[in-house]
Amino acid sequence: MTRKRFSIWLILAVAVALLWTFLPMYWTIKYAFMTKTEIASFPPLSFPPAPQLASFFNIFGFDYTLPDGTVIPASGQARQVMLGLRNSMIVSVIVTTITMVVVLPVAYVFARLEFTAKGKLLAAILLSVSLPPVSTLIPFYAVYVQLGLVGTITGLVIVTLTITIPIVVWMLIGFFRNLPPIEQLARIDGFSRLYTFTRIIVPMARSGVLVASVIAFLFAWNEYVYAQVLVTGSQAVTLPAAMSGFLFQVPEPAHLAASLLVSLLPPFFIAFFLQRHIAEMNLV
């Protein structure tokens, strides 16, 4: 066993893994530090020749003056990007909160208790994991038109919940199954089911709860299909929908890259600090 030290092969493997991880991101993100000309040059440049932060100012509505005096004007998308950032935060936090409040007891019940029709109910919940968004896009839209929910945060939250709830239920069931039979201890100590669940099970399942909320948050934060249809161009626009303004029509790869980087920061932050809990989240 040569587990304890770096062998040449291990160094190579780690290098490949890091390249695999970061090259695809870097290749686009580097545009954020480049000018239009630099981005367009062929053959493509691997490194920004004169890195500058113009794009990060531009997407938040500020002009930026390059050292040579050229002024790079603020993007007209800035208002949407900021609105999107705010809305994405709101939607993600609301969705995560509701998902966790709703899903924790459900997953717990499915994991730890035996009752009739459990299998069928579970199958129904899991079936909704399989539903492709493109199938429900139009029906949702039609219903939302009737209810006046198009272009609202409420509407987006509801539709996002249909994605997060089933998947998080499924992930947490596995986690709860592996907890020790602590309920019995709690019953001996005289605690009610509610107390047991909220004050004992949930704190005990901290890892699982954290990871499940991260997953809910990521799904909400990264949701684009519904957002593109339901809230684009509205007051409820989310960051992905706002950002896609840099993707279509007129080329703004630098702004796209800068806003992508901004959009990646919250998930990265969360994933980075919670990764050690992920392994504890036993699916099986």
Added chain:
Amino acid sequence: MARIELKDINKSFGEHQAVKGLDMTIEDGELLVLLGPSGCGKSTTMNMIAGLEDASSGQILFNGRDVTDIAPFERNVAMVFQSSLLYPHLTARKNIRMSLKRTKLSSAEIDKRVEDAATTVDVTHLLDKFPAHLSGGERQRVATAKAIVRQPDCFLLDEPLSALDAALRLSLRSELVNLQKRLHTTMIFVTHDQVEAMTMGDRIGVMRDGRLEQIGSPTDIYNEPQTLFVAGFVGAPPMNFFDGAIEETATGKVFANADMRVPLTGSAAELDPRARVVLAIRPHLMELCEEGPESVPLKVYAIEQLGNEAIVVCDGPNDNRIRVVVAPGYSAQIGSTIHARFNADVAHFFDPATERVIPKLTKAAA
């Protein structure tokens, strides 16, 4: 503190009947061990006593009061679970306090009780640690402190020592017995380890397939096994069994099969002849001898040296494994044939059909 009666308790999980018509009384201040292999219903029985599971039918009485439908906490029992389960997210102190959280005791009083309990089992220095940072033995002690802090009517322990290594088990075993005697609280202890059962219990209830096979003092269980199962399960090294028949001959009754003919003497002589019978004899009641008319031919399989004695493991008649306790240092060629004999007076006889003991009129000497 509590005398516990179980009256015709049944418990089924769907099709499977886990406990069948169980009647049992646990006397006040007694340490009763429920012994049996896994799946025999002993844990289920304990859970029903605790109130964690509802009996399908029957009654449970604490000091004559029917508690069958009463929640666990109201029964004032304390329980230590398998592997000494504790709340993993709480420190030892908080774990112990949790036992009193639902009582109306004042905070100061709770603190005092926790200190007392911790002192009793010597875990004061561990109180601020989390379960994950405690060793198996320490966790067991904390779990015990958590149990005694309640000053319960009854302790229920569900294989608390099973995950520990042998040496630790040995010491914790006596600690628990000592504690129970000091507190003089009724205790029910579930285990599948017959040595644990023998060493700890005031009485042992041996269970199998949801039924109580036999209940009695360790000595009774050991010396007077009522069923084939109890005979085989209790005692180390385990009981030797011979299949055969009791025949009436000119010289008197003999236990006979193809390989052996043992005359029945003493109390055994009073047994009636029967075609099929199982003879059971403890290994240390057999001795090696020269080949003779009453000897049993055995083929040496292995020799286990225990220091103070040795055990010869042999293949006996009908492919039964037979053990004979001999003097330490004994040696023999593996595969060679040796002979042993025993006094049928101290043997037990079972009916293979009912698996129950065939009563002898007078008691055999121990």
Added chain:
Amino acid sequence: MTVKFQEGRRRHLLRATTALSGLLAAAVVAGSLGVSAVSAQESFEAITDENVYFRGWQFRTDVVQGNVDTYNETMGGNVDYATVTGDYPAIMEQNLIAGGELDVLYANPSSAVRYFEGGWITPATALPNSDEIMEDMYPNIREAWTHNGELLGLSYFVSVRGTLLANLELIEEAGFTEEDLPATWPELYDMVYALNEAGVDTPFLPHWFAEYFGISWGFVFEVMNRGGVVADAETNEPMLSVDGPAGETLADWKELWNSGLVPEEVLSYNEAAFIDAYRSGRYVFSPQQLYDIKTFNDESQSADVAGHITLLSSEEQSWGLIDSAMYMMTSRDRAEDHTQDVMNFTSWYGYKNEEGEYAVANRWLEENMLFSAYRSVMESDMAREAIESAVARPEDYQTLLDVYATTDYPAGIWNVVWAEEFNSWLRDKLFAFLQNDLPVEEVINEANAEIERLNDRYGL
């Protein structure tokens, strides 16, 4: 300004012109201030506190936001501007169906007719000064934007999509001169192959990208440039023929595709990638948006090609098609005063401001060379300055205006409700034609059949 400069001097001058253009333009605007203030209109001030929702695709959103801010500040308006991304015509139609918060929107004529027929649009004819506005428009454009006698919207821009741009530097490097520049599509393809033989790997970036205005529009304008018609302007009957311009176009496309000169990835480009590809200086020819000639010749945006991008002359045939867009007003449920606000804003933004200036149109022309439908805008000195500063060579000014003047508009397939449906169908079919090597006859016959099917479906 038609004197031929020597190479070096021309570049020098160009750089000076580029640098000065901003200043000059500013001066022109200042000059025109006093002149046109006379025709100042009645108030455009917002009456209500209701928001006016203004939606468009993203093009220079900074400029739009700036203009909207100006309106909100000077006229007390509550205009809420945002962009809509993705499949613009489809998403807009969904929004119109939903009757949501949408008052003013961008639309291409092809979508505009459908929106109007859908009953979701208040035509510009409803504006009090619509006669004046229509009078000010070039007749051909007014005609393109008029449906059932109603002017659908006000001028956002008029441009030519498919103007054939050429990178002079590459042409000269390959040993050719300006004299060799092609004048027709067949000549263009000949030159593409000739360039390739001369060692140019990627002589041509065809209009085959994946947007709704990509490959399908590329086919339509090439057919028109070769003298064909896709569908009759009056009856919408299909007019494609295998042995006519449509057949020739497809035959040339097939040859080009099979030659391997066109990188396959073009078929997955969005407009951003399409422009960036040409900006990189890899390609000699490409049909592009007319106004992008300014982008390509701008040192700060396209350093690799700036100063070398010229356009092909329209003496023998036109290039591209008229690509235009309007500001349209929705007819959603609103209070009367609120509707008045919408009209005030639309008129201010899409025509003249309170000072009587074409403030928005002028700014578009100046900053991005977006042409206007209004004569007064296009025939000003400012327009001349703006265009001259955008082109690589002084003589390109005239070429550009000529190209603009001779370009056609595909009324038969655009001024009809099924325009986007056919467009989407055509896009998929053309991709299949290239990738699956479909026979030319099959594609043309199916296209004609599809137009007939759509006419049937909508009872035309």
Added chain:
Amino acid sequence: MNGSSARPSRSSEPTPHGAPKPRRELSDLQFALVVTVPVLLFLVVVVAYPLGYALYMSFHDIRFFGGYSAEFIGGENYAGVLSDSAFWGALWLTIRFTIVTVLLGLLIGLGLAIVLRDLPPGWKWLRALIILPWAVSPYGTGIFFAYLGRGQTGFGTAFANALGIDEAINFISAQWVIEYLAFGNAWNMAPLVAFFLLANMLTIPKRLYHLAALDRMNRFEQFWNVTLPPLRFTLFVFSCILTVLALKTFDFIFTQTQGGPGNASSVLTYLIYRISFVNLNLGYGAAMSFFLLALILGLTGALFFFWGRKVSR
């Protein structure tokens, strides 16, 4: 059970509870109903209703233009789908994309897991970096891989050029685009696969490796006989997850290739999107989406049938 009258006759110890009345606890079923029914109602309303509406649409010719109208046309939409060559083409692309995604996702996940496992102490923080692609949204991944793979802007061209080869290396070609898309999808998902596999690997007793060493297994045999067997269930679970996600993928393809070049990556989701959303052929799109749903359920069912039953615990 009239418990209140049966006060326990206890010793002088203070009763540890105030109310002597015996408390009946909620049964499992009652508790389950209390917490699950509201959620199920929500899901029924918010998932089943749109699904039901889609079913309704699939039997109708729906028009929004010129006022809403829905004309019942029976199974015509379904029959139309079955005779639509675009559908069969997209179906094949979808299956190809799914298979390659699952294979790449599992293989790369396995590779990453082994690298992460073998990290020396003190370098474990690298794990936190390797997980990051998982946090990237599908649309972001699409954009990343679009720029990375195009000949015009891509890494391949830059790399070739650095080696002195003057050529554009393009991965977004009709021939390879599906595999390239799957590659990007695997980039997105493999870290999660790796983390779960790693968690599994760490539970493999070291002694098994010692045993393998005693048996003189080479590295591959060791991997095959010791490392892999305990991972089978996790691999199965993730093959199901990756299958479902691959079949549902839309935004990733939308931002990366727009179904292109041409229609080369127009998988079912993308085709349905274009039919329903761009062409507003709602009934037809709904009918096709039910074929997609059947495919998702069919493939995961088949996975379970042929593999899952053998490895499930």
